[in-house]
Amino acid sequence: MILDTIDFEVVQRETSKLPEIDFDNIPFGKVFADHMLCATYENGKWGNTQILPFGDIQMSPATSMIHYGQSIFEGLKAFRTEDGQIAVFRPEENWKRMNKSAKRLCMPGVPKEIFIEGMKRLIDLDRGWVPTKEESSLYIRPFLFATDAMLGVKPSQSYMFMIILAPVGPYYSKPLHLKIETKYTRAAMGGVGAVKAAGNYASALYPAQLAAEEGIDQLIWTDGKEHKYLEEAGTMNMMVVINKTLITPPLTSTILPGITRASFLELAREEGYNVEERPITVDEVIGACKNGSLEELFGVGTAATIAQVDKLTHEDQTFQLPQISSREISNTIGTKLVNIKQGRVEDPRQWNTHI
Numbered sequence: 001m002i003l004d005t006i007d008f009e010v011v012q013r014e015t016s017k018l019p020e021i022d023f024d025n026i027p028f029g030k031v032f033a034d035h036m037l038c039a040t041y042e043n044g045k046w047g048n049t050q051i052l053p054f055g056d057i058q059m060s061p062a063t064s065m066i067h068y069g070q071s072i073f074e075g076l077k078a079f080r081t082e083d084g085q086i087a088v089f090r091p092e093e094n095w096k097r098m099n100k101s102a103k104r105l106c107m108p109g110v111p112k113e114i115f116i117e118g119m120k121r122l123i124d125l126d127r128g129w130v131p132t133k134e135e136s137s138l139y140i141r142p143f144l145f146a147t148d149a150m151l152g153v154k155p156s157q158s159y160m161f162m163i164i165l166a167p168v169g170p171y172y173s174k175p176l177h178l179k180i181e182t183k184y185t186r187a188a189m190g191g192v193g194a195v196k197a198a199g200n201y202a203s204a205l206y207p208a209q210l211a212a213e214e215g216i217d218q219l220i221w222t223d224g225k226e227h228k229y230l231e232e233a234g235t236m237n238m239m240v241v242i243n244k245t246l247i248t249p250p251l252t253s254t255i256l257p258g259i260t261r262a263s264f265l266e267l268a269r270e271e272g273y274n275v276e277e278r279p280i281t282v283d284e285v286i287g288a289c290k291n292g293s294l295e296e297l298f299g300v301g302t303a304a305t306i307a308q309v310d311k312l313t314h315e316d317q318t319f320q321l322p323q324i325s326s327r328e329i330s331n332t333i334g335t336k337l338v339n340i341k342q343g344r345v346e347d348p349r350q351w352n353t354h355i
């Protein structure tokens with residue numbers, strides 16, 4: 001059901017680009033649906049909420065977001081369920097997290113009517129863009145950025161909130177080779193690692209590029225102080241199974257509270273697996289690789305869902321990890337999660353919002 005609590009101006013595209021899209025071949029994040037949502041914050045108020053044809057936006061070269069990085073985003077997905085409906089996975093969690101990110105970056109929160117109702121209307125208008133193919137979905141990218149044209153270093157007074165939509169296939173096409181990063185840092189205690197600040201992703205690019213030059217797909221980030229504890233894997237939360245126990249780092253100021261992470265842990269506990277949210281040291285994981293007690297290593301995130309890791313490099317050692325087909329917890333819970341998202345099984349927690 002779409003509520004009508006806010007005035008949305010809707011300008012529809014004259015001709016849809018949908019017939020041009022090859023849904024069997026969609027690169028992640030390069031193809032966009034016909035429409036986008038925009039809302040502005042000025043003089044302490046949200047307004048000007050519009051759904052427009054997807055297109056370029058105009059900005060002053062002095063726009064403060066460009067210079068000082070007041071920019072945050074979210075990522076969530078809509079799925080085509082087996083009965084042909086559209087289900088969005090846990091959108092309220094993304095709305096809440098966006099507003100936590102906004103607070104940390106001194107930005108105004110986005111009202112629920114704009115974030116949730118706007119998103120529903122946008123998807124409803126572009127419903128033909130939700131792929132039907134297994135492992136495909138409509139990636140929803142809400143984002144908020146500062147729009148004051150000024151070079152003073154202070155919080156902007158004006159902002160723009162937007163949502164764009166991209167039909168996507170799987171984020172990773174094969175299991176990953178990860179390396180434990182012990183020089184560069186993704187996030188420091190007290191910083192912005194626990195929120196979805198655009199700058200977190202920018203600062204990860206250079207170390208990831210160095211790793212890619214060595215044939216490594218992504219990095220496992222370690223703590224900024226001692227590089228002793230594991231934190232995240234690439235742009236995902238990370239999980240490890242050692243001696244039948246699922247272990248993931250606890251939510252501190254350096255770890256993003258992933259919605260896939262939370263959902264996975266809830267289902268794993270319900271299924272009766274041992275779950276520990278506690279610090280994991282590099283030594284523990286490397287020791288487990290050596291003595292054969294490391295059973296599974298994988299990343300969890302919205303874009304990737306479950307990304308299996310089959311090789312792990314630490315300093316000059318590379319370990320081949322157990323076969324993907326032998327991984328009980330990630331395979332069982334991963335399948336359960338996908339089945340819920342695609343409406344194949346009951347959804348007792350009402351994680352899906354239908355459109």
Ligand code: COI
Nearest residue numbers: 075076235301302303304
């Ligand atoms: C997501 O999983 O939504 C992410 O944040 C990854 C994205 C940067 C591609």
